Amino acid sequence: MHRHRMAAVLLAAGIGLAGCGGSDNGATPSVPTTTPPAATSAAGPTSGAPSASGTTVTADLSEFTITLSQRTFTPGTYTFVVREQGQVTHALAIKGPGVSEQTTSIRPGGAEQRMTVTLRAGTYEIWCPVGNHKAQGMDLTITVA
Template identity: 45%
Template sequence: MNAERRSWKGLAALLFGVGLLLVTCLAVTFIAAACWVGAGAWRDGQVRKPPAAATAVVPSGTPGAGNTVRVVASEFELALDSLQVPAGTVTFVVENQGQVPHDFRIRGDGVDERTPMLQPGESAQLTVELQPGTYSYECTVGGHARLGMQGEFTVTGS
C-alpha cells in the first residue's frame, strides 16, 4: 500500500508540473497577443501596418555639406525618403513613429554604424561618410528585419 501511495504522489506531482507549465505558456501567449493587439497591429481579423508618414527631404543647408535622408520607423517598416544619394557625407534623421523600440543600422563597404535604440516618439541623427556602392539597412531589434524592417540603399558617384 505504501508503494502504491508513493506512485500516486509521484504521478500527481508530474501532472501538477505539466499543468503549471501549460498555464504559464498560455499566460505568456495571451500577454504577448494583448500587447500586439494593443499596439494596433491586429484589427478586423487581419494584420495591418500603419500608413507611412508623409516624408520630405530635409535640406542640408550649405551646398556641398552633405545629404540628409529622413527615416521613419514603425511596425514593421523603415521608410526612407530617398533610397539613393551621391557619395559623401550622409545624415540619416531617424524618427520612431512606432509603438515599440527601434533603431537604424547601415552597413556595407567597411561601414557598420547604428543609432541608439529609440523609444516611441524619439529621434536621432546618424552621420556617415559613404562611398559609391550598395549598403544594407535594418532595424536590429530581434526579428524586426525579418518582418520587413530592412532594405538596400544606393550611393552613386559624387
C-alpha cells in the same frame, strides 16, 4: 581620439543649427558617427537638403517598415534623422563599404536621433537591429552610384 571627433561633429551640428555656416572642421569624413538628438523646427528637417554635415535624409521607423525620404544616393556625407513613428522600440543600422554604424534604440514617442555617415559607391544594407524586426521586413538595400 574618438572624443575629439565626436566633439568636432557636435560643434559642426551646433554651428549649422545656429545658421552661422562655417567651414570643414578638419574631421576625417570617412569615419561614421552617431550624434545625440538635436532640436528641429516644428516643420522638421528638410529631406535632401545640404547641411553642416552633408545631405539630410529622414528615416521613419514603424511596424515593420523603414521609410527613407530619398532612395537615390551619390557618394558623399549624409545625416540620417531617425524618427520612431511606431508603437514599439526601434533602431537603425547601416552597413556597407567602409560603414558599420547604428543608433541606440528609440522608444515610441522618443526623441529623434541623428547618424552621420560618409557613403562611397557601393551597396548598403539598412535595417532595424532590434529583436527580429529585420526578419519582419525592416530591412532594405540602397545603392550609392
